[in-house]
Amino acid sequence: MAVLLVLAAASWIFTSTQLAGMDMGRWSDPGPLGFFVVTWVVMLAAMMFPSVAPMVVAYDRIQHHRRSAGRYAPTGSTAVFVAGYLLAWTAFGLVAYSLYMVVALASAFFGSDQGGRYLAVGVILLAAVYQLTPAKSVSLMKCRTPLDFLLHRMRPGYRGALLMGVEHGAWCVACCWALMTALFALGVMSLGWMALIGAFIAAEKMLPWKRLANRSVAAALGVIALVVAVTPAAMDGMGM
Numbered sequence: 001m002a003v004l005l006v007l008a009a010a011s012w013i014f015t016s017t018q019l020a021g022m023d024m025g026r027w028s029d030p031g032p033l034g035f036f037v038v039t040w041v042v043m044l045a046a047m048m049f050p051s052v053a054p055m056v057v058a059y060d061r062i063q064h065h066r067r068s069a070g071r072y073a074p075t076g077s078t079a080v081f082v083a084g085y086l087l088a089w090t091a092f093g094l095v096a097y098s099l100y101m102v103v104a105l106a107s108a109f110f111g112s113d114q115g116g117r118y119l120a121v122g123v124i125l126l127a128a129v130y131q132l133t134p135a136k137s138v139s140l141m142k143c144r145t146p147l148d149f150l151l152h153r154m155r156p157g158y159r160g161a162l163l164m165g166v167e168h169g170a171w172c173v174a175c176c177w178a179l180m181t182a183l184f185a186l187g188v189m190s191l192g193w194m195a196l197i198g199a200f201i202a203a204e205k206m207l208p209w210k211r212l213a214n215r216s217v218a219a220a221l222g223v224i225a226l227v228v229a230v231t232p233a234a235m236d237g238m239g240m
Contacts, residue, residue, distance in 0.1 A: 005053070011046035030097055030188055040093040044086060047198035048172070051143075051205040055168060056082060058146035059161075062154065077161040084165020085172070092173045096184060117228060123185040124225040127178035131218035139175035140214065143168075143205050176201055182221065186228075 030036045059081050066073035130136055142149055149171075153164055179197050186193040200220065204213040 005050065008046050008049035011042045011049070030100065030184075033097065036097055037090065037093070040097075041086060041090055043194060044089050044093075047194060047201065048085075048089070050198075051202040052082075052085060052168075052172070054206070055143070055146040055149070059150055059164070062150055072156050074158060077158060080158050080161040081165040081168075084162040084167075085169040086165075087162075088166045088169025088173055092177060092180070096181065100184060120185040121225045121229045124182045124221055124228065127182040128218045128221035128225065130178035131214055131221070136175065136178075136214070139171050140204060140210065142171040143175050144210060175205075179217075186224075 060078040063073040063077055155164055183193055183197045200217045204217055207213045
């Protein structure tokens, strides 16, 4: 747990230096592909490591018990599990980046303050609506029950750790893709929006009141969409 939190803190520091001066508000330019991938992975560590910590700790404990019982559980498999998790989210980031660039090249919509604003409102409202769907509920439950996930999917060795990490990452993507898409709309290069979306994700995954946390995030997204639609200048301070 301590290692994950230290890595998350270090990632926040690194991200703040990488993104200095890059926040241009809604639909910020994510930069060249290589820069985006590095920044995206570090940003994921900053935003996701606190909320994924219970799953990683549970996996590490299971591996420790397996080693104590003389069963095969290679050293370093926890790190491979985390790498698989990041790999799933990196795949999502590449897809999101590709779609963003295609739309940006094919349309002047992003370049229009008026059009860009209402497109952002639509994306944020989509994220709010997704919070209330059965798909969100099922995928969120997978993220909130580490032992249930691990005990039914335990695979041995490094390959097994990687596959389990990718699978858990895929469930996490299914749970949070709309929130991360809203982050693109609000400004993927904004530390303020990163922190807020990261807090939303941590709250709904870690607070004991699943339904209340989920509905509260949906309500908060609705308020953000309304403010962006009516008084977008009020949100500029989130760029930090």
